[in-house]
Amino acid sequence: MKALIPTGDPAEPVVLADVPEPTPCSHEALVKVEAFSVNRGETFKLERPAPGERPGKDIAGLVVQPAADGSGPSRITRVVGHPMAGGWAEYVAVPTDALAELPDSVPAPQGAALPLAGLTASRLLRTAGPVLGRRILLTGASGGVGHYVTELAAAAGAWVTAVTRDAGRGARLAELGAVDVVHDVADAHGPYDVVLESTGGRALPLALARLAKRGTLIWFGQASRTPVTLDFFDFFAGPESAIIRHFHYLDADTRLNDDLAALVRLTAEGRLHPEIGRVADWADTARTLTDLRDRRIRGKAVLTLS
Template sequence: MKAWTSADSGSLTLSDVPEPAPAPDDVLVAVEAFSPNRGETFVLEQAAPGFRPGKDIAGTVVQTAASGHGPHVGERVVAHLDGGGWAERAAVPVDRLAVLPESVSTSDAAALPLAGLTALRLTRATGPLAARRVLLTGASGGVGHYFVELAASQGAQITVVTANCERSQRLLELGAAEWVAAPSDARGTFDVALDSVGGASTPAVLRTLTSHGVLVWFGQASREAPTMDFFDWTGGSSATIRKFLYTDDETSLADDLAALVRLTADDRLHPEIGLVADWADTPRVIDSMVNRGVRGNAILMLPPQHADAAAATSAYDFR
């Protein structure tokens, strides 16, 4: 079968790879769509030749699990993998997928997993959000959109930090109360602050907190490590700082994916899709993502016949 793999000098190539070998609790999924994440683009820059990326996929089960668990042949699913999803077929553990109703499209489903799981689990990490003032940096990404919807539905008063006023408009539509261009521009103090930028953003966010506020650090999009001065008493004098990793959660991936699917089906969660393209264009889409040319999720669709995509075997340098 065909799959995208890393090549020399940070490039991607569409390669012939072995068919998946499902474990007893794996189903075999014909991939119909996948969605690259920004973090995956960072990994690709340093990946060894032959590395197979791909976490977020949606498709149809073509072989059930030998254990008898999981969905049946013909059922549509969304899944979050450890890798290898940018391919025609993927072996998927039954505890890493959720079945899709007809009301949720394949493209919307592919946009859900990593960003949606992160946002959903952040709402647990923060504790109860009703009537609390919340500051969110890096809010224009997929996690930010989902978090704003989820937190606003719980009654949070959310101030979003984005560098672009235009992108803030959608966040205000989704339930954010206010937009600012930098943490220092925010008015008042906050019970909870979530930072995904790192670098200089993290100490700036800490200064916005109430004396016993909570700072949840969950990313470093700036690619710069934060430096904290704990003798800076400007704000958050007795604050709690928590490091967050989305995979570290007591709820199973399958249950949380099912919750995201249900919220989407009920029109309470809205994937933000900025681009839909044929999977043959994957390297060019990655290049656009790296250069911040895609707003929202990029979705790569696999056509029923892969003849055209199979011809696109020349490597493309996404950097």
Template structure:
């Protein structure tokens, strides 16, 4: 079968290859992949994965054969795959714990946009009550950011979306942002929670706007820059503030189900900024690296 595998050469980050058919264990389903969801991190930091390995973590498709131990969705079910390795192939063997059943009325391509981009902000925003709290989302024009804005607004937060340029602000107010900014300084706002996808100097700037008892959750570092805190800024009185890392790769099935239910109810939309064919994966990756995509990239598996 055909798959996109990790390519460490200058022609990368991925290439097409013929690979062996997956052989599911008793606790795995065999899924025919119809759509894949690209993420900036897994493409930009491809050196972290072994060359030649089937790449990708997010997809959607149809269950060809249910897990033989009786767990998970039956054959024929439409499913979303989230944070599961080796997803960018024509077929994959996957634990039902990483699957969410796609309800009627939800486009299978939209379901492929969930995974890392949807589950990450869901888990971060569940760490505390957000009702009438102030939340800052950095890199809000990306896939994670657009899901984060919607989910924070659904939770009752006052949401500020931070983007890199006015052009990338389009649609964020419609998703629930109360404010859309291109610079964090000078607002006078204090944030109870910051969901940061950018890293670099922006983390230090966000720290200066963090309310007592607030937390910055680091979920990405798309800037690739170092973070330096000016002398004395990490000292303070009052309720402690904190910075939390995020690398939760535990099974996503329950979270995917919650997100898919919100989509079925019309309360959450998939921020697909680029839709195409997986044959054009290199063009899609370059558009993602060049910040030309607002939201997620979803490619159809022919």
């Protein structure tokens, strides 16, 4: 079968190659991939790929071989899945607890845009706790996670301030429910009950300074790729007794397939709108990865298999 494999070359980070078709374990279904999405974090990993590494975590397709242990969807079932690797290929083996059925009303590109960003957003808000009436500051809001967080939090009754440098992306975040859109963390007023921080560098101390007393800052990324320096005494200037919490989307009590099914249901009902900035044939994956890395794509980028 054909699959995309890393090259280590920033100009052309992946190429199509012939690889063996996967042999599923007993708890895995074999899925024929119709579409997959790529994430900006994956572009960073491609800079120094591990030997034999096969990227790809977000897919939509058709189950062509159910799991041998009887779990999960049956044959010829449309699904969205979140394998830990190998999804940028014609076929991928996916654990059944990382699969959810995809109704005909949700196109494959929309389904493929859901897993990593959608799971991160929904689990991030669950970690934040009840958000009804609470003021939330969201940095790095113009990516795939940021669009989902904004729409989900606003629908749950939060007052969301979204930080994005791009005016066009800010307008879309306002459409999704952001009450305020600012182009720099320094322009956010606060105080905020919750800060969701994904940028790192200078942004995190600035965001922390806008946190309310005994508020919570959840740190879920470092898109700037710049280390953070915090001063203990800065807490006394406002965010006294605040909590700073590290977040990773796989550290959750709920199963992936349950949360995937919830995201699919909200999308099918028109209550969640995957923000897809590009849909292209998978022959264009290398250029798409470069554009995503360099922030030339808003929201998610999806590749389809012809």
